[in-house]
Amino acid sequence: MIISLYASTHGSGLDEIISLVVGKVPQTTTFSVHKSVLCETSPFFKATCKPEWMKPEDKVVRLPEDNVDAIRAMIYWMYQDRIGFTDKQEASYRIEILAENGMDSIWGLWARLYIIGDRYGIPRL
Secondary structure, eight states: OHHHHHHHHSOSSOOOEEEEEESSTTSOEEEEEEHHHHHHHOHHHHHHTSTTTSOTTTOEEEETTSOHHHHHHHHHHHHHSSOOOOHHHHHHHHHGGGOSSGGGSHHHHHHHHHHHHHHTTOTTO
16 A cells, blocks of 8 residues: 555655664564655655665664654655554554553654654654
């Protein structure tokens, strides 16, 4: 779905794939994202993907401090231009709505998205 959506919204042809490694070792999750999508939506990722910061053979950006669900939602937004959560995420956060830690609620996920938008220079997020 991402590939076909990318092709339909960003012209013909697909470009390089960048791996976003989210979380601290050993609890990491890797997302594959088109380089042009990252660079078009975020000045941080545009700078990070420059040759002086990223080795051409690596194509990896490590985000050890970020929340996996928030990065997943950010990537969804980058491709769809709208915020979206998976059914599993919504169900999980509905259960945790009464959690002691507010960041474990759906409102916490929204707050994390706001923080990520600010951190990576994506004010529309």
